[in-house]
Amino acid sequence: EPEVTQTPSHQVTQMGQEVILRCVPISNHLYFYWYRQILGQKVEFLVSFYNNEISEKSEIFDDQFSVERPDGSNFTLKIRSTKLEDSAMYFCASSRGVNQPQHFGDGTRLSIL
Amino acid sequence: AQSVTQLGSHVSVSEGALVLLRCNYSSSVPPYLFWYVQYPNQGLQLLLKYTSAATLVKGINGFEAEFKKSETSFHLTKPSAHMSDAAEYFCAVTTPNNNDMRFGAGTRLTVKP
Numbered sequence A: 001e002p003e004v005t006q007t008p009s010h011q012v013t014q015m016g017q018e019v020i021l022r023c024v025p026i027s028n029h030l031y032f033y034w035y036r037q038i039l040g041q042k043v044e045f046l047v048s049f050y051n052n053e054i055s056e057k058s059e060i061f062d063d064q065f066s067v068e069r070p071d072g073s074n075f076t077l078k079i080r081s082t083k084l085e086d087s088a089m090y091f092c093a094s095s096r097g098v099n100q101p102q103h104f105g106d107g108t109r110l111s112i113l
Numbered sequence B: 001a002q003s004v005t006q007l008g009s010h011v012s013v014s015e016g017a018l019v020l021l022r023c024n025y026s027s028s029v030p031p032y033l034f035w036y037v038q039y040p041n042q043g044l045q046l047l048l049k050y051t052s053a054a055t056l057v058k059g060i061n062g063f064e065a066e067f068k069k070s071e072t073s074f075h076l077t078k079p080s081a082h083m084s085d086a087a088e089y090f091c092a093v094t095t096p097n098n099n100d101m102r103f104g105a106g107t108r109l110t111v112k113p
Helices: none
Strands: A005-007 A010-013 A019-024 A031-037 A043-050 A053-057 A065-068 A075-079 A088-095 A108-112 B003-007 B010-014 B019-026 B032-038 B044-050 B056-058 B064-068 B073-078 B087-094 B107-112
Touching: A005 A088, A010 A019, A019 A031, A019 A088, A019 A108, A043 A065, A043 A075, A075 A088, B003 B087, B010 B019, B019 B032, B019 B087, B019 B107, B032 B064, B032 B073, B044 B056, B044 B064, B044 B073, B073 B087
Parallel strands: A010 A108, B010 B107
Antiparallel strands: A005 A019, A019 A075, A031 A043, A031 A088, A043 A053, A065 A075, A088 A108, B003 B019, B019 B073, B032 B044, B032 B087, B056 B064, B064 B073, B087 B107
C-alpha cells in the first residue's frame, strides 16, 4: 500500500538556524498537509496545500514557516529561524481530495538546541 | 471553528473487555469526523471516518463509532480489547470543503493482561 514518507526521522538543529523537513506524499494525492505535535500535547494543524498554493493555514503558521512543492514528488516545510519552542514532531499528510481521509507519514522529530 | 473534545486522557481496560473512547464535537455545520490511532514512534493511522452517510461506522481492527447528532458525540468502541490495541487514539473533525482538520488531545489506551 502506498505510504507517505518523511525524512529525516530525527533532525537536530541549533536555535536560529533554518531547517527543511521533507515529505513525499502518495503519488495520486492532490492535497498535502503539515501538522506538529509538541511532546505530550495534541496534534496541531499547520497548513494545507493544493494546486501549488496554500489553501488554509493556522495561527501557528506564521512568517517563520513556508511550504513548497519543488518538484512533482516532494513537499517541504521550511522553518527560517528556529526557536526552542519549535521542537516537536512534525507530520506530513496527503489526501486524494478535500475531506478525504488523510494519510500520515511517520513524522520527523525536530529538536532545537 | 470546529473542535473536538476527548474525555479521558488515559483509559485502561483488561484484555477482552469493552473499549469505549469518548469524543464530542463542536461544529456550526454538519461535521466530518475521524478516529486515528498512533502507535509509539509512528504516524497517525486512520481507523474510521464519518462523512454524513451511515451513522454507525465500522473501521479497521474491529473498531466502530456511532455519530449521534443529538449528543454531538462520536465515541469509539470495540467489543473486546486486545493487547495490540494499546496506543494513543485521536478524534478529529473537519467540515465540508475545509482542509483544516482539528484534533482532540488524544486518549492513551492501556490494555492489561
